[in-house]
Amino acid sequence: MSAPATPRPTPPPAAAPASQPARSGSVRSARTVRSALLDWRLRFALLSVVWGFSFLLIKVGTQGYAPFHVALGRVFFGALALLAVLLVRREPLPRGRRTWAHLTVAALLLNTLPFSLFSYAELTIPSGLAGICNATSPLWGMVLSLVALSEDRPTRRRVAGLGLGFLGVLTVLGAWQGFSGVDAEGTALALMASLCYPVGWIYVRRTLASVPGSPVALTGGQLLVSTLQLLLVSSLFTTAPTGLPLWPTLAVVALGALGTGMALQMQYGLVAEVGPTTAQMVTYFIPVIATAAGVVLLGEQLHWNTPVGAAIVLAGAALTQTRRR
Numbered sequence: 386m387s388a389p390a391t392p393r394p395t396p397p398p399a400a401a402p403a404s405q406p407a408r409s410g411s412v413r414s415a416r417t418v419r420s421a422l423l424d425w426r427l428r429f430a431l432l433s434v435v436w437g438f439s440f441l442l443i444k445v446g447t448q449g450y451a452p453f454h455v456a457l458g459r460v461f462f463g464a465l466a467l468l469a470v471l472l473v474r475r476e477p478l479p480r481g482r483r484t485w486a487h488l489t490v491a492a493l494l495l496n497t498l499p500f501s502l503f504s505y506a507e508l509t510i511p512s513g514l515a516g517i518c519n520a521t522s523p524l525w526g527m528v529l530s531l532v533a534l535s536e537d538r539p540t541r542r543r544v545a546g547l548g549l550g551f552l553g554v555l556t557v558l559g560a561w562q563g564f565s566g567v568d569a570e571g572t573a574l575a576l577m578a579s580l581c582y583p584v585g586w587i588y589v590r591r592t593l594a595s596v597p598g599s600p601v602a603l604t605g606g607q608l609l610v611s612t613l614q615l616l617l618v619s620s621l622f623t624t625a626p627t628g629l630p631l632w633p634t635l636a637v638v639a640l641g642a643l644g645t646g647m648a649l650q651m652q653y654g655l656v657a658e659v660g661p662t663t664a665q666m667v668t669y670f671i672p673v674i675a676t677a678a679g680v681v682l683l684g685e686q687l688h689w690n691t692p693v694g695a696a697i698v699l700a701g702a703a704l705t706q707t708r709r710r
Contacts, residue, residue, distance in 0.1 A: 425658050428651055433667050435648045437674025440512040440519070441682060442640040443504055449633025450626055452504030453619040458637035459645050460496050460611040466646025467605035478606045479598045487592040488607045489614075494585030496611035497618075502578035509571035511685040516675025517557055517695045518575035520668065523702040524550040526583030546704025553697030556690050600653050608645070665706075669699045 446455040471478070479488065507515050527547055554576075558567050593603065655664040672695050679685040 425655060428655060429659075429664075429667060432648055432651050432655065433670035434674055435644050435651075436667065437516065437671045438678050439640055439644040440503070440507070440516040440675040441678045442636040442644065443515070444507045444512040444679070444683060445636035446633050446640060447504055447507055449630035450637065451619070451623040452508065453501060453615060453623050454626060455504040455637055455640075456497070456500035457612065457615040457619050459500050459641040460608045460615060462638050462641025463645030463649075464605060464608035464612055464641075466642045467601055467608060467650065470601055470650055471605055474601075476599060476602055478609075479596065479603055484593070484596050484598075485606065485610070487589075487596075488603065489610050491585055491589050491593065492607045492611035492614060494581050494588060496608060497614045499578040499581040500611075501615070501618075502574045502581070506571045506574035506578065509568040510575060511679050512683060513672070513676035513679035513685055513687070513691065514557070514567075514572065515575045516672040516679075517691070517698060518572065519579050519675075520672045520695065520698050520702060521550065521554060521576060522579045522582045523668065523705050524698075525580045526586065527705040529583050529587055543705050546701045546706075548701070549704065550698050550701025553694045553699075553701055556694030556697055558694075559688075559690055601650060604649055669703065672699065 443455060446458070450458070479485065503515055503519075506518075524547055527543060558572065596603065652664060652667070655667075676687065676691065676695065680687050
């Protein structure tokens with residue numbers, strides 16, 4: 386899952402229209418509200434499915450391409466999707482050397498590194514386990530924010546959530562049986578990828594939060610920079626693919642255009658409509674969908690400790706996101 390280029394405040398709600406004396410107007414207004422609620426819920430569910438299936442698409446992509454090529458295709462087609470949105474809106478990319486310098490670092494932390502690490506991790510671990518590792522990002526984020534962001538203060542509930550979350554990680558990995566049956570290197574790569582996201586978010590929050598331009602423009606520029614970074618890395622450390630296998634190619638295109646491009650655009654709409662707190666709850670559905678997709682479509686094995694540990698991880702992550710009133 387890719388992070389937006391820069392956080393934006395939620396726009397204030399629009400002024401309520403003047404009440405109409407006619408009852409039919411009230412009925413139409415109520416129907417409009419219900420349809421709007423249904424609309425965002427459907428988009429919320431679609432976003433959960435798209436991001437949940439991203440780990441399956443990575444697994445399929447690595448069956449035909451090198452991990453760096455999967456990551457490269459992901460950011461390339463994601464950039465094309467967002468550039469198409471900007472073209473329709475007639476909105477320019479960000480300007481200024483300083484902005485692009487910060488976008489270069491953000492691209493490395495939020496796209497190039499985690500996308501490559503997840504691709505390499507899924508060479509040896511199930512896609513469902515990669516999705517569960519991704520859910521540890523809020524746990525890492527809390528630890529880092531306490532150090533890097535002065536406005537965040539530890540509370541008993543958040544510390545308890547941190548401990549609970551890492552207990553869930555140990556449950557998923559089967560710590561009581563010596564981590565047998567789990568590829569340590571692949572799991573470590575996936576956890577490192579999840580750590581990249583909060584590091585990137587903190588950097589973006591400190592450097593790009595006040596930069597003019599929409600999140601779509603900034604993220605589009607970020608994905609363009611990541612494309613150049615991965616193009617350079619893949620040319621140095623891998624050889625060009627000798628063919629275009631059908632299913633891995635379709636998986637990489639879908640991973641980029643849908644899971645990295647249009648999904649971010651959808652998330653921006655949800656944040657503006659229902660607020661960041663509700664929109665971010667999609668994070669808690671991703672590992673569930675990733676695990677189910679891996680079991681049903683890829684035939685990955687599922688032991689009892691995997692769903693139990695994932696539930697504990699999500700409970701801990703939810704606690705770490707609580708704030709004082």
